[in-house]
Amino acid sequence: MSLCEDCIKGIRHEGNPEGRWETLNGVESYVGTPSGEYRKDTVLLFVCDVFGPQLPNAQLLVDDFASNGIKEPPDLFEKDGIPFDFLESEENRQAFDLPAWLGRHGPAESSRPLLDKVITALKDQGVTMFAATGYCYGGRLVFDLAFENITSASIANHPSLLESPDDLEKYFTTSRAPLLLNTCSDDELFPPPVQS
Template structure:
């Protein structure tokens, strides 16, 4: 997987790197006591993966690949979110592309130190191992949905035409607009972004800059961005149940991504 290619055709001369945001920029876990994930951890091509399946009949040739934030599979919020995708009718796979070393959800971890051992060289191989295994098992269409840290890898998979459709919420670690210039230059995969008004990473200004590359029919495969006001980074994964603005934003982000994926599955 090439992180950035075809730079010679890019018109952008300035890029802003979207920072990774640590514990202080996320709500603590919002999963209610007693709520248990419905799926199970299995090993796929050597990679621990949370697998959750619909209760009703589903198409085994279609899969949702859920790429978590920095808190990974130990976070119950990520697992419950994966279950939500399964409830929507998709076999859902959340690989541990953090290699068993997710950022602690208690605020004790240092995002800067953690990031040193979680660059693309470390995280891409396990991700692609699961993608390749799914394809070898007969999965014909993969919809990727990435949150925060996982947003970078949604864009990478879109750039390289590895998946059928991609969605992301409050992505981090991207170069804007360069990463989206790469999408425009070489991809045929539709992409959708949910962003937050109060995000200090993928800010509204960077979202608008992304629009300047992909919006208004500039990207024929399909592009959609939806901004949710009154919420900040991480809103699509965790919402305070007593705050109707947060709840509506989280539900809205899921519904928007779901509709986009359904529209663009072949």
């Protein structure tokens, strides 16, 4: 499954983010922390889509998880996520060189090392259990973490950059983490025979 044109479409959510930016092992991360009691040894890794955590949509989702008692963080693109104005204009989407952007931000070569640095920093803070939720681009990284049994639960939302059905078969033979896949009912990259 690769990125499709719908991966760079959407709407901008309204609201005021309440989390804060922290540097975790050299990686700038948007962190939502619950206001009440929460398990300090457990973190939900929020692995963003191609727009990055600077998009208010991502920040508001992180804040919502935090309001439900889950702390989670990272900027996997070092402030080079796809520009927000793509959400407003077909012209902007067509002018953007997505293959060149992916060449700079391959999940294994570019983003995974940053995610690993964040995980190391969180372990140093006493975190012993990780779950991960990934959106589109981030879904690939959720699978990779589960392949290595770094996470104890996985959520992949319209995951991209997967090899289907190979990555699903690998997931079920190597990972111990339960998996929730949220996909479209009509997804040419993830058709019903692969979903079942």
